[in-house]
Amino acid sequence: xxxxxxxxxxxxxxxxxxxxxxxxxxxxxxxxxxxxxxxxxxxxxxxxxxxxxxxxxxxxxxxxxxxxxxxxxxxxxxxxxxxxxxxxxxxxxxxxxxxxxxxxxxxxxxxx
Numbered sequence: 001x002x003x004x005x006x007x008x009x010x011x012x013x014x015x016x017x018x019x020x021x022x023x024x025x026x027x028x029x030x031x032x033x034x035x036x037x038x039x040x041x042x043x044x045x046x047x048x049x050x051x052x053x054x055x056x057x058x059x060x061x062x063x064x065x066x067x068x069x070x071x072x073x074x075x076x077x078x079x080x081x082x083x084x085x086x087x088x089x090x091x092x093x094x095x096x097x098x099x100x101x102x103x104x105x106x107x108x109x110x111x112x
Contacts, residue, residue: 019036019039021100022039026096034093038089
């Protein structure tokens with residue numbers, strides 16, 4: 001297997017672990033409401049939002065944190081999903097996914 005194949009496999013495993021984390025974070029009714037494909041889509045749009053809004057390039061504050069407006073991320077996801085005909089996602093549902101993504105990534109940073 002090539003290095004690229006290894007990276008792709010590792011990325012897929014990391015994505016699957018995050019989806020599992022999010023599923024465990026969500027209340028039961030949302031676990032049934034959103035498919036893995038929905039969650040992957042939402043995560044992709046969250047990353048797009050962070051990239052377009054400079055979150056990944058922002059300098060951390062004195063305590064090492066970058067301020068992220070989760071409500072703006074939610075609005076972005078909901079509007080983009082509607083525009084792309086992916087669905088009419090409830091902002092409250094998406095907020096839980098955004099929070100789970102944030103928590104998951106905070107935990108990942110703590111492990112490095």
